[in-house]
Amino acid sequence: MAAEDDKRAVALRYDAERGGAPQVTASGRGDVAARILALAREAGVDVVEDPDLIEVLARVPVGERIPPELFQAVAEILSFVYRANRRFGGEAE
Numbered sequence: 001m002a003a004e005d006d007k008r009a010v011a012l013r014y015d016a017e018r019g020g021a022p023q024v025t026a027s028g029r030g031d032v033a034a035r036i037l038a039l040a041r042e043a044g045v046d047v048v049e050d051p052d053l054i055e056v057l058a059r060v061p062v063g064e065r066i067p068p069e070l071f072q073a074v075a076e077i078l079s080f081v082y083r084a085n086r087r088f089g090g091e092a093e
Contacts, residue, residue, distance in 0.1 A: 005029070005030045006029065006030075007029060007030060007033045007034060008027075008028070008029045008033050008054050008055075008058050009026070009027070009028060009029075009032075009033035009034075009036040009037050009040075009054070010024060010026070010027045010036075010054055010057040010058055010060075011024070011025045011026035011027070011036055011040065012024060012025065012057070012066070012074065013025045014074075014078060020065060021065040021066050021067075021068075021071065022065065022066050022074055022078075023063070023064065023065050023066070024057065024060045024061065024062050024063065024064055024065075024066065025062065025063075026062060027057070027058055027060075027062050029058075046081045046084070046085070048077050048080070048081065050073075050077070053070075053073055053074075053077070056070060057070065
């Protein structure tokens with residue numbers, strides 16, 4: 001199996017105004033993962049690569065909110081992304 005076939009991606013949506021936990025909006029491996037990543041980059045969405053986190057996020061069904069056990073890890077990533085956006089002139093959504 002080629003390395004590209006093992007590639008995984010999970011897309012999360014977090015709406016700070018509505019609150020609640022981030023929601024899994026897409027998940028896949030191989031060609032599906034490549035498409036998720038390509039669409040994210042085309043849309044200017046920050047992509048964070050964390051193999052350990054992707055391993056557990058990939059188990060959350062699409063459409064579901066992340067479980068409480070993952071709040072801390074995802075919050076740290078969102079915090080990093082928001083700080084980077086402010087630092088480099090981007091907009092945090």
